[in-house]
Amino acid sequence: MRYTERKTYLPLAESGSRMYFVISDLTKINNMYRFSLAAYLRIFQKALKTNKVQKKYLKDDSETDHRIRALTQRLQNLVYEYVRRSLFKADRLMFALHMDWEGFTGILVTDVKSEGGRGLPSWVDQERHTAVTNLKNNFPKLYQVLNFDDGSLWSNFSHSNKCEKEFPSVIEKQVTLFQQLLVVQAVGPDKLQTVMVLFACKALGMKELSPSSVNLKRLLETETLPSEPILIIISHGADSSQELQDLAAQTIGGDKYHQVAMGQGQSDIAMQLLRECAQNVEWLCLKNLHLVTAWLPQLEKEINTLKPLEDFRL
Structure with a gap:
């Protein structure tokens, strides 16, 4: 009986698995597009907790089938919302189509020699x-x-x-x-x-492919964890440094927000501040990480050994 019940939700599990491998494949487009399994599992758990009911499903569906469809749609929306804000504009359409590809694969297209337009209507160029x-x-x-x-x-x-x-x-x-x-x-x-x-x-089921403007406060409340660093990539005209500083002042106080501009000789200072902030429930912002990419494995190792308190953020 238990096996039968678990098997009922197999379509949801299969759909979830396919979506994970879709976002994993994004590294083939750009090496920056990397998403952890832990982050994906949190999205999956969030989808399972939804109470949203989709009216578009047929009324004669069984309650279980209806729930599986609603959960699959909800998971797809959450995954797309989560991923699209991390993509460059040029790659969003590609990702959206890739998300839907499972719905129309399996079609074999053969090579066809041109027949010179024989039998085609005159309105075709x-x-x-x-x-x-x-x-x-x-x-x-x-x-x-x-x-x-x-x-x-x-x-x-x-x-x-x-x-x-x-x-x-x-x-x-x-x-x-x-x-x-x-x-x-x-x-x-x-x-x-x-x-x-x-x-x-x-x-x-989206109005547009472009993500809504990122709200750091909402991200802090709904998606961030003390054990996972938050990576913010800035560009000309899109620098959220001041917004982050203001959020820190409102949330934990300006005196508990620390910034380090990474460069030569700053690695040891950053590492010591990281340990202190994790212990004292403070925030640490490391800037210009692109200058110290060789040091990042050491940072990752240190993060994995930390046991930060709930309100710490990196």
Whole structure:
């Protein structure tokens, strides 16, 4: 009986596992994109505690199936929210599409020789004949549903600069979001970026792919731990040093907030301050870590041996 109950939640476990390996693969894009298993497990536990009910699930689902769907959706949203604020803008769309990839994998696409546009409708641009032929031969059932031969049906779509808004409504009801994306890729790839963003937002249930502005106070209250350092990467026009200092003054007092500008000869001072702050429940900010990357393994080793009190932060 117990085994049966555990097996019921196997789809949630499998989905959670896939999401973890999705974010683990981000290091292939940029070596900075590293997320610990411990952090991911906290997100997973947070998803399990949710009481949010999704109305979009079918009413005739069993209570358990409904809960699994709601938990999977909640986990996906939490993972995306957590990760996207750490990504460069250029990589957010890639990550959003990667998050949804499990929903439409398994399709084998074969190499297809161009047929010179034979049998294609006249409204398809000649330069897109090969792409549309590939769509036709690899996805014959989809191509039949699309009814490309009806030029009046696709006229507005083919000439619109915002083709995502001109997709024939009668066809839109019969195809998935990703199938619509395939159509745009074949017919009008110059509009593909916009459609991919729209697809990712709809699939993830998000209004936009860009993260909301980071609120350090909210992060402190909901996500940080004394045993894990907080890494803040600053850039031109995005320096949160003053915000961090103000937050420290409000939370523990300005006299308990310490800063060290790392550089030559500062490593020993930083290490001693780290031990004192962990013991005295104070905050320590180490700046310019990029100057002492060779020293960071020693810092990590020291952090792992610390037993900081609850309100300490690094």
